[in-house]
Amino acid sequence: MSIKVDKVTKTFGQFKALDEVSLDINTGELIALLGPSGSGKTTLLRIIAGLETAEAGEILFHGEDTKETKVKDRNVGFVFQHYALFRHMTVFENIAFGLRVKPKHLRPTDAQIKERVHELLRLVQLDWVANRYPAQLSGGQRQRIALARALAIEPRVLLLDEPFGSLDAQVRKELRQWLRRFHDDLHITTLFVTHDQEEALEVADKIVVMNKGKIEQVGSPQDVYHNPASVFVLNFLGNVNIFHARIEEEQGAAGKPRRMYVRPHQLTVSRFSLSADSVKAAITFINPAGSMVKIDAKSRQGEIFQVEVSQEEHAQLKLAKNDEVFLTPKKITYCEYDI
Numbered sequence: 357m358s359i360k361v362d363k364v365t366k367t368f369g370q371f372k373a374l375d376e377v378s379l380d381i382n383t384g385e386l387i388a389l390l391g392p393s394g395s396g397k398t399t400l401l402r403i404i405a406g407l408e409t410a411e412a413g414e415i416l417f418h419g420e421d422t423k424e425t426k427v428k429d430r431n432v433g434f435v436f437q438h439y440a441l442f443r444h445m446t447v448f449e450n451i452a453f454g455l456r457v458k459p460k461h462l463r464p465t466d467a468q469i470k471e472r473v474h475e476l477l478r479l480v481q482l483d484w485v486a487n488r489y490p491a492q493l494s495g496g497q498r499q500r501i502a503l504a505r506a507l508a509i510e511p512r513v514l515l516l517d518e519p520f521g522s523l524d525a526q527v528r529k530e531l532r533q534w535l536r537r538f539h540d541d542l543h544i545t546t547l548f549v550t551h552d553q554e555e556a557l558e559v560a561d562k563i564v565v566m567n568k569g570k571i572e573q574v575g576s577p578q579d580v581y582h583n584p585a586s587v588f589v590l591n592f593l594g595n596v597n598i599f600h601a602r603i604e605e606e607q608g609a610a611g612k613p614r615r616m617y618v619r620p621h622q623l624t625v626s627r628f629s630l631s632a633d634s635v636k637a638a639i640t641f642i643n644p645a646g647s648m649v650k651i652d653a654k655s656r657q658g659e660i661f662q663v664e665v666s667q668e669e670h671a672q673l674k675l676a677k678n679d680e681v682f683l684t685p686k687k688i689t690y691c692e693y694d695i
């Protein structure tokens with residue numbers, strides 16, 4: 357099912373939570389709504405779900421306006437950060453719930469429900485917990501059951517609000533890879549809200565970066581990371597260093613100051629100056645634990661640069677704290693002229 361968000365505005369009192377937001381989601385896409393706290397992600401998700409109404413704009417499901425469609429008729433599955441499963445019901449009954457409350461003429465038989473619930477439990481790889489109660493599950497297992505419950509009604513759209521937000525880092529990582537594979541199998545149009553850029557970059561087909569009730573950029577993870585549309589996107593998607601330069605030879609920008617933004621792994625570290633853009637800095641910190649070696653270096657002007665070099669480069673350069681080095685941009689991720 358495709359979704360079209362067309363100039364949606366939502367205010368709470370004086371506050372504009374969404375400001376003419378437009379977005380096109382294709383059938384079967386896995387979309388991350390990414391942004392800082394208060395940027396409007398949840399509000400947008402709730403409006404798409406029909407749990408909240410917009411003052412202006414439209415939400416179209418497969419080209420049809422949803423204004424008259426009630427929440428229960430939208431065929432949407434939800435999973436929230438703290439989506440409390442029914443504590444007094446077994447896992448089996450939790451998943452079966454959405455099927456049991458269907459109107460009589462649509463309700464499956466007991467045998468069909470049993471088959472469906474076990475099919476979903478197998479899908480989330482938890483067939484062995486059917487008779488347990490939620491309290492007897494780990495946080496990660498509970499979220500997978502919440503997902504199975506959301507899928508029971510065969511939704512055409514899946515909406516997930518920080519589904520792994522309350523879990524510890526390791527479980528989060530496992531579940532996000534699991535969600536990716538899971539989506540690859542089922543291809544349900546899925547929107548998930550997150551403020552974690554790593555999660556969005558790793559899981560989504562497309563990332564929608566939000567800031568203050570507006571969309572800053574929509575693009576593939578690669579796009580938003582390597583070709584950010586604004587300084588906000590640039591900063592939100594990872595660490596970045598600023599270089600100041602005055603370009604003489606470039607057409608149209610002759611002599612104008614410019615600010616170049618460079619990601620930590622796109623800096624070359626050398627013992628000698630490599631170009632006019634090289635900045636001299638003293639190493640203040642080295643962290644070799646990880647796939648890349650992380651280095652902090654301070655320029656004479658007091659700016660701190662964050663650098664990442666490979667383990668091999670680090671060994672070759674024999675870098676140590678307090679060493680003076682030169683930092684030269686290999687690739688500039690973003691450039692500002694009007695400063």
Ligand code: ATP
Binds near residue numbers: 396
């Ligand atoms: P978070 O990651 O913190 O959940 P978010 O990007 O999902 O943030 P929203 O929950 O959409 O942000 O909220 C956007 C803004 O709208 C916030 O400033 C919030 O305080 C405000 N807001 C949301 N719901 C209401 C409400 N029911 N009444 C008043 N203000 C609200």
